[in-house]
Amino acid sequence: MRLGTLALCAAASLALSACGTYRPGPANVPAMGVRTFFSIEHVCSLGVSPPINLDGAPGSAARYRVRFTNTSVLYAPATEYEVAADGPAIAQGALNGYRGPCPGETANFMFRIEVLALDANGRSVAYGFANVPASNPSRIVRGPAVDRPQMPPPPGQRAN
Numbered sequence: 389m390r391l392g393t394l395a396l397c398a399a400a401s402l403a404l405s406a407c408g409t410y411r412p413g414p415a416n417v418p419a420m421g422v423r424t425f426f427s428i429e430h431v432c433s434l435g436v437s438p439p440i441n442l443d444g445a446p447g448s449a450a451r452y453r454v455r456f457t458n459t460s461v462l463y464a465p466a467t468e469y470e471v472a473a474d475g476p477a478i479a480q481g482a483l484n485g486y487r488g489p490c491p492g493e494t495a496n497f498m499f500r501i502e503v504l505a506l507d508a509n510g511r512s513v514a515y516g517f518a519n520v521p522a523s524n525p526s527r528i529v530r531g532p533a534v535d536r537p538q539m540p541p542p543p544g545q546r547a548n
Contacts (some may be wrong), residue, residue, distance in 0.1 A: 396508055399479055413502065413515035420444040420516040422503050429480075431522055432490035437469070437483035442503060443542055445476040446513045449505035458489060460497045461517070473505065489522045495523045 396460040421443030430438040440454065452471050458464035469483040491497045498521055 397456075412517060413504065414512045416443070417504075417512045417515045418446070420446075420505065420514040422516040423542070424499060424501055424518060424520055426489065426499070426520060426522040428548075431488040434488060435486060436481045436488075437478075437486035439458040440478040440501070440503060441542075442476045442478070442505070442514075442516065444514065445505055448507045448513050449473040450508040451506045451510075453504040453506060454478065454483060454504040455500075455504075456489075457500045458497050459500050459501070460495075468472070478503075491522055507534040 423441040424438045429436040454469045457466040502517040
């Protein structure tokens with residue numbers, strides 16, 4: 389019995405180690421960094437999409453396709469938006485039809501936010517993602533101002 393358990397654990401370990409090399413998104417597309425946050429105005433259907441900074445976004449990007457997926461629940465359909473590229477950022481409020489997440493009073497959600505940069509012909513030219521926490525607005529307001537969500541610093545810089 390122990391040998392069978394050991395073999396099962398070894399197989400599981402091997403399978404999990406292979407997960408470390410997996411990068412979501414289209415194959416053979418350069419990576420870009422994605423930085424964003426959910427603050428009071430970005431949650432509970434207030435209609436203001438969060439700002440998204442893109443580190444290493446290609447100049448050839450004509451559009452950005454943005455996907456929000458709640459990874460905290462067993463099944464939650466992703467929501468997608470598309471917006472014209474205007475430099476290496478997507479401005480706050482730029483995603484038309486955005487409906488923010490609305491965790492319950494004691495819940496915290498984790499969202500995977502994926503951005504795919506597309507050229508004028510619709511070809512993928514870069515991809516990146518970030519995992520971002522979302523809290524209920526009353527929890528955000530009750531917390532100390534220094535603990536409120538804010539834009540993460542660019543790679544290589546420390547938060548103040």
